[in-house]
Amino acid sequence: MGLLTLAFAAVALFAWIPLDTQTGIIEKVRRQVAIGDALAPSVAAGFLILGGGLLVPVERNAEHQPRVSLRGLGFTAGLLAIICISFVAMRYSGPLVIWIVNSAQGGDLEYRLLRDTAPWKYIGFFIGGTLLISCAISLVEGQVSRKALFFSVLAVAAMIIIYDVPFDDLLLPPNGDV
């Protein structure tokens, strides 16, 4: 864990932050020294190095070390895969449905222009959300069940009712980014 933290901090410090900021750690703007946009993330990366650096020697020498098991790694990998696949489904299932409709009917619908129109706007959130929740439940339970699917559909429907229906100007994911 300590080594992973150190590796992440190094990537952030030497790749992510330089690529994603413009002004450096401090910025001299017209005779005035100002805080640059790289300062805060660099400080955060510094704390990660500190934390990771402490974990490596301290935790390694501590008693009762939890052992990394293959089962635990498999669970984590499974959970990450479910999250990734669900997000991809959430982002692209709406445009995919539109493409299928256009192919079948010869229309020229565009998902971006329908991202605030029901039922199109719910496709991605519904499919991706249901996939995420039902697969996560199934992973924890160790089995695929209709009950998991039922409660996933219920949870996603509840979120749509709470976060979308009452608000005119709010968009459900992924519609703000298309």
Add this chain to the structure above:
Amino acid sequence: MKKIFKAGIAALSVAVMATSSMAADWTPPGPIKLMIGFKAGGGADTQARLIAEELEARLGWKFIPEQVTGKGGLNLANALKDQPNDGTAIGLVVTETLGYNMAAANAGMTPKDFTGLTTTAGFQMGVVARTDKGWKTFDDMIAAAKGGQEIRFGAMSPKLADLAYLLGKAQGVEFNIVSVKGGKGVMNGVNAGDLDVGFMAGIQAKGVAAGDLVNLASALSEPLVQSPVAPTFGDLGVEFTADGYFVFVGPAGMPDDAREALSQAIIAVVSDEGTKAGGLINKAFGGETTISGDDLTKLMASDYANAETLLVAASE
């Protein structure tokens, strides 16, 4: 010659009528993403949202407002320039974003990356102090500075900091220029006594009317509406001004009919004092100022070019 002249006028009229007719026919092909380059809840944000609300009511268009703040509007510009240019993505910034801020940041963008739609209002940018400082005129403040008093001068953008520097240079004094976040920050600083003087872009109106604040100078090319006797920056030997406007822009290459329809619709709302948006603009920004079409394109280009000159002047 007369015939050619008449034919020219006729052709021009047809072209204008055709554009107007196209604009009248245009409707957005989907919801319009309205990027707002100001923090939620402030005057500028409220202005954008009220304009959108009125356009939805009048024309049935659908707007999706979204806050894209930071870096003096450049974050918005960066996000907007790559959006589709079919009229479904527009943004509200200030002309300073497309001028000084873009030039100073060397952001890889120019005003040519955007289609100017219309300005909505200008700023009543004054150099403002508390009345109980005892300065009745700008000269009183300069006399105090020359008498050895340190003048802490609040500025809410790099451009204004440059202007404060040039103002001091022209007057033979050196201000202690303090960068502050937003006009409200400057006003709070002045009111609290942390700043002696500062730029305020209209937020000072109530304080000036109540006699608590005084406009010592106009940072514009024109005198301030509220304090017409206060000298302008030109009077004070500064060849640059803080003239600026709120401006709606879209990505470059927006079709003429979409540009025309969006501009006209926004102008109609802000020019109507009966609307909430028009009322707010009248009350908070001293009334509408609408510049659109080729005039706006020229204004954006000249602001950008002048920014380069200002940057050089302020570096000397």
